[in-house]
Amino acid sequence: MVEQVDHESVYDGLLGGDDSQWAFGTDFEDPLAGVDTTLPEGVDGHDLATYCLMLADDALVMSHRLSQWCSKAPDLEEDIALANVALDLLGQTRLLLARAAAADPSVVPALPEGSPVPPEDALAFFRGDREFLNVRLVEAENGDFGRTMARLLVFATWRLALFERLASSRDRVLSAVAVKGVKEMTYHRDYAARWFLTLAQGTDESRRRVVDGLTAIWSLHHELFVTTDVEQSVADAGVGVAPHQVADEVDVLLEQVFSLSGVERPTVSPLAGVRGRTGRHGLHTEALSKLLAEMQVVARAHPTGTW
Amino acid sequence: MQQRAHDVAASVTDPEMPMLTLEDLGVLRGVEVTDEKVTVTITPTYSGCPAMATMRDDLVHRLQDDGFGDVEVRVSLSPAWSTDWITPRGRRALTDHGLSAPGPAPSHAGPVPLSLLPRRRALTCPRCGSAEVELTSEFGPTACKALYRCAACLEPFEHVKEI
Structure with missing residues (x-):
């Protein structure tokens, strides 16, 4: 029997006949429904999944940090802008996590039987900090608006350069995510670059803050261009990008912004890892543990909950 | 059948901009009917567009209301949606x-140029x-x-x- 649904209310029809389900989130259908997720020939599923987790975790953690500005930005326009950037990154995250799960289902954490949590949510909410593979740049605290803009400039410039190359990936899902991401992140990069310039050329106070912000995040900048074994492997297989390849291009772009802003490139030593292991290997700063604790607490408390 | 299913799908509107149908927005990429089953293909506007879920639900409901019992909505990520559509x-x-x-x-050959002016x-x-x-x-x-x-x-x- 077809259930009668009242289309006048947006909530009817979502209930699925069970009105004990009072909380509604976004749609939990497979974001890759109907998309061909067959592995390209000669590609290792686990390596591809691990690489997708790296790209997804960068976006997820950065998205969470940006969303922390919601209701706290200097003015309404920046509040909306930062939430928009966060949303774009969250969209990339969802597709990339779903791609990781399809490439190698063994990367998805096991949940109690009967849990309705889809694979991309299991990956976002049920992995510990040691299993997150993001670069440490994205997990650092936001600081003030100046520091946030300095970080977003570095992050968006780097990720845009990576995605421009990823657009020609042999993996059709990664290629599609990258083509789309380039269009979106062009807005992110230019937004951050304009604010960087504006703050640097503004008052003594705004200049001091953006320069301090850049200096504060600069020790995490070097890590962006270190190519791990997995990244080299997927790059060799024609599905990924080795990040050291974008170092020169990112350098030139950042130099354009710095020189127009009259800001010297900071001289700060890279933040050390532990025996060479850093964010991409699951070794993080304390900031990530706190961020995940807040982000994951509700989902972890209700692993069989329906949202 | 094919034409009717297409007409119904094409009349579904965007939840955020209800003056636009999904067809006018360029999100609706295809409507196929085979063996009583309707397969609708849509392309997301933005990676994180939260309206996608509502678009899917609306497509399914409208087609079901019109008598199509079996409706599947598939996603096509490539080519990426453009406002040119x-x-x-x-x-x-x-x-x-x-x-x-x-x-x-915007279209460009080679790297996306940095723009520091609005x-x-x-x-x-x-x-x-x-x-x-x-x-x-x-x-x-x-x-x-x-x-x-x-x-x-x-x-x-x-x-x-x-x-």
């Missing part, structure tokens, strides 16, 4: 409802027609819109930004 009728509908329609989507668009105010408009923010109330202000009539308006 908004139809002329869709553009007129946007303007008629006080929204500024997008210009041609993007220049030749726009007119959808309310009074004045060309004296200024950009307030590249990011608006939904992922697809930028905010503008008209210097002549002093009203703010939204511009569907080019991607």
Whole structure:
């Protein structure tokens, strides 16, 4: 029997006949429904999944940090802008996590039987900090608006350069995510670059803050261009990008912004890892543990909950 | 059957901009009927567009209301959606409802150039027609819109930004 649904209310029809389900989130259908997720020939599923987790975790953690500005930005326009950037990154995250799960289902954490949590949510909410593979740049605290803009400039410039190359990936899902991401992140990069310039050329106070912000995040900048074994492997297989390849291009772009802003490139030593292991290997700063604790607490408390 | 299913799917409107049908928005990429089953293909506007779920639900409900029992909505990620896919009728509908329609989507060979000046668009105010408009923010109330202000009539308006 077809259930009668009242289309006048947006909530009817979502209930699925069970009105004990009072909380509604976004749609939990497979974001890759109907998309061909067959592995390209000669590609290792686990390596591809691990690489997708790296790209997804960068976006997820950065998205969470940006969303922390919601209701706290200097003015309404920046509040909306930062939430928009966060949303774009969250969209990339969802597709990339779903791609990781399809490439190698063994990367998805096991949940109690009967849990309705889809694979991309299991990956976002049920992995510990040691299993997150993001670069440490994205997990650092936001600081003030100046520091946030300095970080977003570095992050968006780097990720845009990576995605421009990823657009020609042999993996059709990664290629599609990258083509789309380039269009979106062009807005992110230019937004951050304009604010960087504006703050640097503004008052003594705004200049001091953006320069301090850049200096504060600069020790995490070097890590962006270190190519791990997995990244080299997927790059060799024609599905990924080795990040050291974008170092020169990112350098030139950042130099354009710095020189127009009259800001010297900071001289700060890279933040050390532990025996060479850093964010991409699951070794993080304390900031990530706190961020995940807040982000994951509700989902972890209700692993069989329906949202 | 094929034509009827297409007509029903094509009449479903965008949840955020209800003056636009999914067809006018360029999101609807295909409607196939085989053995009583309807397969609708859509392409997301933005990676994180939260309206996608509602679009899917609306497509399924409208087709089911019209007697198609078995409806599947599939996602096509490539080619990526572009504002160039908004139809002329869709553009007129946007303007008629006080929204500024997008210009041609940016295209470039090679790396995306950095732009440190606000993007220049030749726009007119959808309310009074004045060309004296200024950009307030590249990011608006939904992922697809930028905010503008008209210097002549002093009203703010939204511009569907080019991607």
